[in-house]
Amino acid sequence: MLVLPPSSISTHLHHNTRVKSYHSAKSRARYIRGIDCAPKVAHDDNYVLEWKEDIKDVITNNKSNGDEDDGDGHLFNAALFSTSKTWGKRPFLLRNAFNPDKLMVLDEEDIDMREPDEHEDEFAPLTPWPSWQDVVDIASDDDAESRVISHIPGDYSTFDVRWGALSNAEIDKWLSKAMTTAKQAENVRKETLVVNDVDRFHPPLADWIYDIFNFIPNWRMDDGQISLAEVGGGIGPHVDNYDVFLIQMNGLRSWQVGKRKIDAMEERNRLVSGIDVRVLSDWSDGQDADNTQVEEWILKPGDMLYLPPRVPHCGIALSAGCMTLSVGCRAPSVSDLVSRLAEQLSNSIEDVAVRRYTDDDLLEDGSRDKFLPGAITAKAKEGAKHLVLNALTNMMDDESVWDEFFGRYCTEPKRLRNNYPIPLEDDDDFDGANLQDVLDGRGVLYHAEGLCFSYSEIKSQGLSATSSIHRLFINGEMWQCDTAEDGMLYQTIANNRLLDGTTLLRSIAIEDDERREKTVEFLEKLVSSGLLYISVE
Secondary structure (H helix, E strand, O other), X not given: OOOOOOHHHHHOXXXXXXXXXXXXXXXXXXXXXXXXXXXXXXXXXOOOEEOOHHHHHHHHHOOOHHHOOOOOXXXXXXXXXXXXXXXXXXXXXXXXXXXXXXXXXXXXXXXXOOOOOOOOOOOOOOOOOOOHHHHHHHHOOOOOEEEEEEEEOOEEEEEEEEEOOOOHHHHHHHHHHOOOOOOOOOOOOEEEEEEEOHHHHOHHHHHHHHHHOOOOOHHHEEEEEEEEEOOOOOOOOEOOOOEEXXXXXXOOEEXXXXXXXXXXXXXXXXXXXXXXXXXXXXXXXXXXXXXXXXXXXXXXXXXXXEEOOOOOEEEEEOOOOEEEEEEEEOOOOHHHHHHHHHHHHHOOOOHHHHOOOOOOOHHHOOOHHHOOOOOOOHHHHHHHHHHHHHHHHHHHHOHHHHHHHHHHHHHOOOOOOOOOOOOHHHXXXXXXXXXXXXXXXXOEEEEOOOOOEEEEEEEOOOOOOOOEEEEEEEOOEEEEEOOHHHHHHHHHHHHOOEEEHHHHHHOOOOOOHHHHHHHHHHHHHHHHOOOEEEEOO
C-alpha cells in the first residue's frame, strides 16, 4: 500500500529546520506547458518499458484492498512495479508515479514560516520532498556529502567536479539558479549540484522512502540523492552498479537510455580520460558506442524512471529549477566481500587465519641432483592455494561466523560520516520525552536517519534443534540473544522505522517486570548511542 509519511514527521527532535521554497506552482506549470513528453525517438522494440494506460487499468481493477493507492493521486506501489517484471532486467518508465503537489510545497504562501511563539510548541510541518532551498542548505553543511559537476555542453572532456560544502557566495548563486531562465551564451559551463544522504538531513524524505520502497530489504537500500541543475546541466552518460529509481521532483529532464547493459570492462575502455568524472565516450547524436539508437524520454514532475544496474544513461536538464531524486539500491560485489573477508582474516588471531605455509617434506622429495632453486613448483602453488581456501571455507561454512560477518558488513554506513550518529550524552540541550513516555503513548521512537537496521536468525549449535540465535544489526554493530521474546523485539526494531508504545509493548511481556526492565534498558542504550531517537507527536 502506498501511503504518505505519518503526520509526526514534522516533530522529530533535532530536525526543526524550516525554509522557504523558491518555486511556485505557476512557474512549474510554465515549464511543462507545450512540452511533448513522448519519446523523441520512437521504436517498436523499446528497451524502456513505458507503462501504458490500458495496462494500468488492468492492474488498478485487479488490485487487492491492501494495494489501493492513498487517494492523493500516487500510482506507484509494490504491486504495480512487481507486475511490470522489470526489476533487475530492463528500464521501466511510469508517468505520474507520484503527485508532486502533495509531496513538495512550491508556493511560499502555502507554508507558514513563522517561528513558534509562547503559545506554539511546534514548527510548520515539513513536506516529504525538500525544496530547492532545503537542498542548497544541506549542501552548505560541512557534514553533508555534496559536489558540483560542471561541463561545457557537447564537450565531455570538459567535465569537472568540486567536492565540499557550498560557500556563502555559492549558496546565493544556487538560490538564484532556481529561477534563471535567461538564455546564456554558448560554450558556457553548465552546473549540477549533487547531494547525497538528503534523507539523513530531511527526516520526512526518509519516512517517505521507507514507506514507498518497503518491498526492498533495509540492507539493500542506499540513500536519497538529489540533484539540482540549471538548463543544460547534467553529469554525463554513465552507468551505475546498482538499481536506481529516478524521480522527477520539479522542472523537466531528458533521459537518454542505452538499449543494452554494458560490463565493467567495456565501461573502463569507454571512460573519457583525463577527467575526475566517470563519463562514457562515444555517446552523441542519440547514438551509443555500437551505433544503436538510444531511447530518449522527457520526464515531468511526478514521473519515475527505474534503471537496473549497468544500463548506460544520460540526463540533461531542460528547464530551470530541475530537481531529480535518485533512490539507489546497493548490492555488494564479489571484490567488496572478498576484500572485507581478507581484512577480517588479517585482524584475526584464530589459528586458521595465522597459519603459514609449510613444506616439512622439503628434503624428502628425492634426489638433490634435480633441485632447481629458482622454481616455484606445482606442489608449492597447490599448498598455498589450499591454505587460503581452507581459511575462507572455514569462515563461510560456519553459519554463525558468516552471519555475523555479512550482517555487520551490509549494515555499515556506505559513505564516510563525521560524528554521526550523535550520542545523546553529547546533546546538552536535550530535555524532551523519555522512553517511559513512549511506552505510555506520549511519544515515538524513530530510526536515526541514514542508518540501516536489520536482523537475522540462525540455528544454535550444540543445542536443541529448535533453538535459535537472534541478532540485531545496526550501522555495523551487532547484538544477539537466544530467547524468542528478545528475538521478537529485535524484529520489531528492525522492521519498523517508527516505533510507538503499542508496537513496542507487543514485543514485551508486560507482566514480566524483569523482562520489561531489561527491554527498557536495552532501548535506552540504543537511544543514548544515537541509533534511535525520541519524538513527541
